Amino acid sequence: MGRPDYQSFGRANPGARQVVEIGEATELLTSGAAHASSLLAYGNGRSYGDSCQNSAGAVIDLRPCNRILSFNAETGLIDAEAGTLLADIIAYIAPHGFFPAVVPGTQLVTLGGAIANDVHGKNHHRRGSFGCHVERLVLLRSDGRYVCSPSENSRLFWATIGGMGLTGVILSAAIRLMRVPSLDIAETVKPFGCLGEYFELAEAADADNEYAVAWIDQLASGKHVGRGLLLVGNHAPLGARKASSGAARLSVPFQPPLTLLNRPFLKLFNAAYGWRRGRLAESRSSHQKFFFPLDGVAHWNRLYGPNGLYQHQSVVPEAAARETIPALLAAAQRAGQGSFLTVLKRFGAQRSPALLSFARPGYTLTLDFPNHGRRTLELLAELDRITVGAGGAVNPYKDARMSAETFAASFPDWQRLEAMRDPAFMSDFWARTAGRLGGRDGNTAQAAE
Numbered sequence: 436m437g438r439p440d441y442q443s444f445g446r447a448n449p450g451a452r453q454v455v456e457i458g459e460a461t462e463l464l465t466s467g468a469a470h471a472s473s474l475l476a477y478g479n480g481r482s483y484g485d486s487c488q489n490s491a492g493a494v495i496d497l498r499p500c501n502r503i504l505s506f507n508a509e510t511g512l513i514d515a516e517a518g519t520l521l522a523d524i525i526a527y528i529a530p531h532g533f534f535p536a537v538v539p540g541t542q543l544v545t546l547g548g549a550i551a552n553d554v555h556g557k558n559h560h561r562r563g564s565f566g567c568h569v570e571r572l573v574l575l576r577s578d579g580r581y582v583c584s585p586s587e588n589s590r591l592f593w594a595t596i597g598g599m600g601l602t603g604v605i606l607s608a609a610i611r612l613m614r615v616p617s618l619d620i621a622e623t624v625k626p627f628g629c630l631g632e633y634f635e636l637a638e639a640a641d642a643d644n645e646y647a648v649a650w651i652d653q654l655a656s657g658k659h660v661g662r663g664l665l666l667v668g669n670h671a672p673l674g675a676r677k678a679s680s681g682a683a684r685l686s687v688p689f690q691p692p693l694t695l696l697n698r699p700f701l702k703l704f705n706a707a708y709g710w711r712r713g714r715l716a717e718s719r720s721s722h723q724k725f726f727f728p729l730d731g732v733a734h735w736n737r738l739y740g741p742n743g744l745y746q747h748q749s750v751v752p753e754a755a756a757r758e759t760i761p762a763l764l765a766a767a768q769r770a771g772q773g774s775f776l777t778v779l780k781r782f783g784a785q786r787s788p789a790l791l792s793f794a795r796p797g798y799t800l801t802l803d804f805p806n807h808g809r810r811t812l813e814l815l816a817e818l819d820r821i822t823v824g825a826g827g828a829v830n831p832y833k834d835a836r837m838s839a840e841t842f843a844a845s846f847p848d849w850q851r852l853e854a855m856r857d858p859a860f861m862s863d864f865w866a867r868t869a870g871r872l873g874g875r876d877g878n879t880a881q882a883a884e
């Protein structure tokens with residue numbers, strides 16, 4: 436039985452069975468007593484699937500390592516322990532006129548987790564991924580402790596960014612922040628009637644705005660198929676410079692016995708949310724509402740019922756997107772499984788220098804499905820086939836079930852990460868994919884140059 440407080444966000448897998456504190460993990464690693472594949476860092480479990488789980492060994496709880504070590508209000512460089520939440524970093528830096536250059540859709544992720552997954556935000560077209568803003572990190576491995584940067588232990592640095600915890604445990608990291616006039620966002624919501632209209636708007640929206648993302652109404656039928664809202668925004672010249680803590684105001688206090696996210700519920704939600712909510716005039720949004728709307732309800736993933744949810748995030752090259760995105764949405768509709776939250780975003784041209792990074796030029800579609808067992812797995816496999824067939828990739832840190840072949844097609848360079856993996860570290864995701872591709876034996880490389 437896994438521990439519920441060390442689960443993944445999708446809750447379709449059991450939580451970690453064994454948990455060790457950082458002190459114990461350090462002792463095991465520095466004394467040479469850490470067994471092969473016995474450890475994996477655990478940030479705040481906001482990955483959806485099994486990339487933050489290691490059922491063959493233990494996870495290392497990083498959450499108590501949450502001190503801010505230094506901050507330079509002139510240069511915007513902040514150094515913090517790896518378990519520090521982005522919410523706490525934002526609260527600390529906001530009064531000085533800074534914001535992280537990249538934030539994902541929740542601020543309840545740790546600094547280490549954001550680096551290890553090289554996460555992306557609504558401004559990928561301007562700033563690339565999180566890893567593009569890391570200056571330095573300190574990594575503990577079974578063969579030593581390394582200070583890594585683009586100029587020092589650089590191979591290890593770029594393998595650790597996006598390395599999904601497999602190169603060792605990040606103890607602390609320094610990131611370069613972005614100067615902003617305020618936390619608030621001057622937001623415009625543009626409704627679009629179909630995907631064709633979205634594709635017409637997307638590139639110009641990116642050119643004009645720091646942030647851009649679209650929500651698709653997956654329940655729309657007939658002439659409304661593909662309708663949605665394009666949300667764009669920039670930091671407002673005047674506004675809040677103080678962030679409250681990331682604490683949720685509402686909560687789903689217990690686990691309902693079945694999924695509440697069925698079709699009638701989604702219809703009600705959509706009606707309440709209002710696909711006519713488009714506001715062509717600019718309005719002011721708090722940063723929490725604009726970037727992290729779901730953080731307002733604690734444990735909202737419980738609404739998916741006891742079997743949890745699967746998220747499917749794909750990215751396809753720009754040239755294939757106009758055919759592939761509709762094909763992915765149509766496959767979900769044919770299967771009779773509407774996605775509760777459907778997000779579409781254009782990634783920019785900036786490639787991450789990380790060895791393995793999901794974000795790459797093209798369009799990315801994110802779909803959330805309640806776990807209905809085999810029929811959901813079949814749909815997900817179909818979505819994988821469409822994605823890979825279009826030359827795209829499926830996101831590993833949102834995944835709990837992709838095949839080894841889908842992973843290899845999405846990340847043809849996976850063996851380069853395997854070569855940099857610390858033998859003491861393993862995740863369920865890596866064992867399930869790279870392990871099946873023959874990865875476990877090939878691990879002989881020395882970490883440092």
Ligand SMILES: Cc1cc2nc3c(=O)[nH]c(=O)nc-3n(C[C@H](O)[C@H](O)[C@H](O)COP(=O)(O)OP(=O)(O)OC[C@H]3O[C@@H](n4cnc5c(N)ncnc54)[C@H](O)[C@@H]3O)c2cc1C
Binds near residue numbers: 553
């Ligand atoms: C509501 C919601 C919205 C999201 N939106 C986005 C989005 O817009 N963009 C996006 O890219 N992602 C998004 N995500 C996914 C999330 O940002 C990533 O999965 C993130 O990496 C989770 O961080 P965590 O601290 O919870 O780490 P965990 O999920 O606990 O771990 C993530 C990975 O990092 C490794 N790791 C954690 N800490 C360390 C460490 N100290 N040293 C080495 N390895 C470590 C783990 O081993 C694991 O492989 C979203 C998730 C949710 C729940």
